[in-house]
Amino acid sequence: MLPGEKKTVTIESVAVGGDGVGRIDGMAVFVPQTCRGDMAEIELTRVKSGCAYGRVVQIVTPSPHRREGFCPQSTTCGGCNFAHMQYAEQLAVKRQIVTDALQRIGGFTGFEAEPTLAAPRPERYRNKMVFPLGKDAKGRIAGGFYAPGSHRLVPLTDCRQGDRAAALWLAAVVDFLNEQHISVYDEGTHRGLARRLFVRLAEGTREAMVVLTINGKSLKNAHLLVQALRSVQTDYQLKSIILNMHTEANNLLLGKTNRVLFGTDRIEDTLGGLRFSVSPHSFYQINAPQTERLYNTALDLAALSGQESVLDLYCGIGTITLFAAAHAAQVTGVEIVPQAICDARENAKQNQIQNASFICGSAESIAPQLIESGTAPDVVFLDPPRKGAEKAALDAVAHMAPQKIVYISCNPATLARDAAHLARSGYRLCRVIPADMFPNTSHIESCALLQRIEHE
Numbered sequence: 001m002l003p004g005e006k007k008t009v010t011i012e013s014v015a016v017g018g019d020g021v022g023r024i025d026g027m028a029v030f031v032p033q034t035c036r037g038d039m040a041e042i043e044l045t046r047v048k049s050g051c052a053y054g055r056v057v058q059i060v061t062p063s064p065h066r067r068e069g070f071c072p073q074s075t076t077c078g079g080c081n082f083a084h085m086q087y088a089e090q091l092a093v094k095r096q097i098v099t100d101a102l103q104r105i106g107g108f109t110g111f112e113a114e115p116t117l118a119a120p121r122p123e124r125y126r127n128k129m130v131f132p133l134g135k136d137a138k139g140r141i142a143g144g145f146y147a148p149g150s151h152r153l154v155p156l157t158d159c160r161q162g163d164r165a166a167a168l169w170l171a172a173v174v175d176f177l178n179e180q181h182i183s184v185y186d187e188g189t190h191r192g193l194a195r196r197l198f199v200r201l202a203e204g205t206r207e208a209m210v211v212l213t214i215n216g217k218s219l220k221n222a223h224l225l226v227q228a229l230r231s232v233q234t235d236y237q238l239k240s241i242i243l244n245m246h247t248e249a250n251n252l253l254l255g256k257t258n259r260v261l262f263g264t265d266r267i268e269d270t271l272g273g274l275r276f277s278v279s280p281h282s283f284y285q286i287n288a289p290q291t292e293r294l295y296n297t298a299l300d301l302a303a304l305s306g307q308e309s310v311l312d313l314y315c316g317i318g319t320i321t322l323f324a325a326a327h328a329a330q331v332t333g334v335e336i337v338p339q340a341i342c343d344a345r346e347n348a349k350q351n352q353i354q355n356a357s358f359i360c361g362s363a364e365s366i367a368p369q370l371i372e373s374g375t376a377p378d379v380v381f382l383d384p385p386r387k388g389a390e391k392a393a394l395d396a397v398a399h400m401a402p403q404k405i406v407y408i409s410c411n412p413a414t415l416a417r418d419a420a421h422l423a424r425s426g427y428r429l430c431r432v433i434p435a436d437m438f439p440n441t442s443h444i445e446s447c448a449l450l451q452r453i454e455h456e
């Protein structure tokens, strides 16, 4: 097989990352934007020793799991790689991917993930939208998303993942930049001013924040931008307009310094009856209604009686910690970002929660120190980033010997690896429940329960 060759393939499964997988002469071929059951004519784009990659030339026989018309840009924009799949199929595929990871990477032979919890709202669910700014084909300033696997801008006037408010503010910013002849940032040359528009919505309170990141220190006629943004009619109350100075040539979403152009430097949200204060830099789950379900699922798995001591590693702004506080004797959150810890303490105070404390530091350095100081939690929540937990953190958790570990994961591969490590340290993997936090994309969140073997 050679790149450029055309072949016909039937898609049998969907791999981590979202590509459909079929076989040609026994070799796995990965094809984006296909469904299980599609028969497709493809062109091979890359051939390696063990597998090949292709792109669809035409769908010969469409799978019954296909759907059309979710978004006119779905084949050009890299945002929604499951847009072509019916929602029930997306859920089934996610369950399959988690099960495969647990069996193949974790070695949990025969173990099956439970059915994926559907999102209450499978579109327009994102409370955070980040639009890179650039130029359209006519050389005018535009905002949108990047094409798959590239940093080429696909201009958008709306996105079905986010609220319409975000698209309306994007249009206002784009008009302002065009009218004021303000340059847009070019990653190649590190020149140009306007980089990205970042919109955050608080569904619980209907408050909104708009952040413009710039490669510089000031924006001429910023008051006109404020005026333009504030005159847009939406279902949200625009509480905060921020200019973020981001002059470094990296891919981070935000630079370190913010200047408030209008309103406050943070917005408030409510989640599960608690109030949270969210600043531009804090991590906050992007799908509010499903986050509540995810946290409640985690709490159900922990089955707290009110007597327990709880440790929440990778706690962010303390959301899970504070959800658990009402059901436990005492909770401690650990998080590496200092600002998030400040927010977490503030959130505890705002909600009059007195049995929660927070420690700033890495899970892998703090957890061993907690052992030294005699901490012995009954339940540990772990919610690490995509790369999973460090071995030192897992070893320290196992050493503390909690009865239950509830592991929340946004990456089935590292969940499988870490669960296998804990299984070798005296824990049994009991349940894994995928929860669809990111409909129409291949991202998968899951919640796992591990129980200490001697306590069964």
Ligand code: SAH
Residues within 6 Å of the ligand: 283, 284, 285, 313, 314, 315, 316, 317, 318, 319, 320, 334, 335, 336, 337, 340, 361, 362, 363, 364, 383, 384, 385
């Ligand atoms: N549980 C929170 C946050 C989960 S995201 C929530 O649901 O909102 C993962 C968090 O881990 C982020 O806040 C990130 O800053 C933090 N983090 C990343 N590496 C870490 C480490 N080594 N130790 C502790 N926290 C870490």
